[in-house]
Amino acid sequence: MRALTLTDTRWLQLRDRPAPTLSRDDDVIVDVAQTGICGTDRSVLVGKFPALPGVVMGHEGVGRVARVGEYVEHLRPGDRVVINPTLYCGHCPPCQHSRTNHCRNKRGTEVGIDRDGSFADQIVLPAAFIHPIPQDMSFDQATLVEPLTCALNNLLSAGLDPGDQLIVLGGGPIGATVAALAHHLGHPTTVVETDPTRRDLLAGVLPAIVGQDATPIEVVEHAGDLPPSQSVIDTVGNLLPQALDLVAPGGSVVIMGYHSHAVAQLHPLEILQRGIRIVGAGDYPGNLFPRALHIAGQLPLAALITHRFKLDEFEQAIELLSPNGAGYSALKIVIQSGPAS
Ligand SMILES: [Zn+2]
Numbered sequence: 001m002r003a004l005t006l007t008d009t010r011w012l013q014l015r016d017r018p019a020p021t022l023s024r025d026d027d028v029i030v031d032v033a034q035t036g037i038c039g040t041d042r043s044v045l046v047g048k049f050p051a052l053p054g055v056v057m058g059h060e061g062v063g064r065v066a067r068v069g070e071y072v073e074h075l076r077p078g079d080r081v082v083i084n085p086t087l088y089c090g091h092c093p094p095c096q097h098s099r100t101n102h103c104r105n106k107r108g109t110e111v112g113i114d115r116d117g118s119f120a121d122q123i124v125l126p127a128a129f130i131h132p133i134p135q136d137m138s139f140d141q142a143t144l145v146e147p148l149t150c151a152l153n154n155l156l157s158a159g160l161d162p163g164d165q166l167i168v169l170g171g172g173p174i175g176a177t178v179a180a181l182a183h184h185l186g187h188p189t190t191v192v193e194t195d196p197t198r199r200d201l202l203a204g205v206l207p208a209i210v211g212q213d214a215t216p217i218e219v220v221e222h223a224g225d226l227p228p229s230q231s232v233i234d235t236v237g238n239l240l241p242q243a244l245d246l247v248a249p250g251g252s253v254v255i256m257g258y259h260s261h262a263v264a265q266l267h268p269l270e271i272l273q274r275g276i277r278i279v280g281a282g283d284y285p286g287n288l289f290p291r292a293l294h295i296a297g298q299l300p301l302a303a304l305i306t307h308r309f310k311l312d313e314f315e316q317a318i319e320l321l322s323p324n325g326a327g328y329s330a331l332k333i334v335i336q337s338g339p340a341s
């Protein structure tokens, strides 16, 4: 099969790889239809996040079940599915307490990072991580379920009360997803995005997601004039000091963007006196995935998809992810492996 693998020099290469096999009785092989490119994929390619050379990248995958192992009961060949790429063992102490995101046996299980992902014709995963999608849900919509689960985990960790205000730093696909979800849950939301092209893109797609009549999600260039907010979510990953400036006393700051080189200087006394919670939500626990799948049925996030490319057009896709003179010209980009429906 065809697969996009990570090279030693942090680039992608289209290679011929052996198709996956059913090595466990609960394995499921999926014919991949398409996979969203995630900010994490970009971080890997620009050296901001580690991944295993040689791995097949891609983790926001959807497709149709091709074959199932002997013990698989909830899936049949032909079923349309979305993959949950955040694997866990299910039997270590954190997993036993529903904190599967802190599973102690994660090494070698991060799909598209250190276990083969879905920028390929096929992927194999244990059945517990393959979710059927409703008949009326498009593959485009299903492709956004995984980032929506991340957004849900981070938003819940912010600990907002109904009606509380939220500021989202960064208006990329994940910032837009967090904002759309927060708005859907009733929080007045402002997105701060310095890139003018991205601001225009957001202004174009957000009404399609949250509706024209609703209170709009504000998209601003600078955070300076904003009133303090109950929570600030940093989807970029290196904006902690700015987030602390924007949060109201008693509020929370959530670090969401992956940025392994970011360092920040803090004033502990100020955090103490203002009663600020600094939260790292990280990976989502497995039980959030079905919840996000349900919400995805009500929130037309597919409008975030601005570009699609075939597997062998990946270089064009990556090019769009690096800001050129005109700024970021894409929101969600998908890589298509197979037929689109
Ligand atoms: Zn992702």
Ligand SMILES: [Zn+2]
Binding pocket: 088, 089, 090, 091, 092, 093, 094, 095, 100, 102, 103, 104, 105
């Ligand atoms: Zn575990």
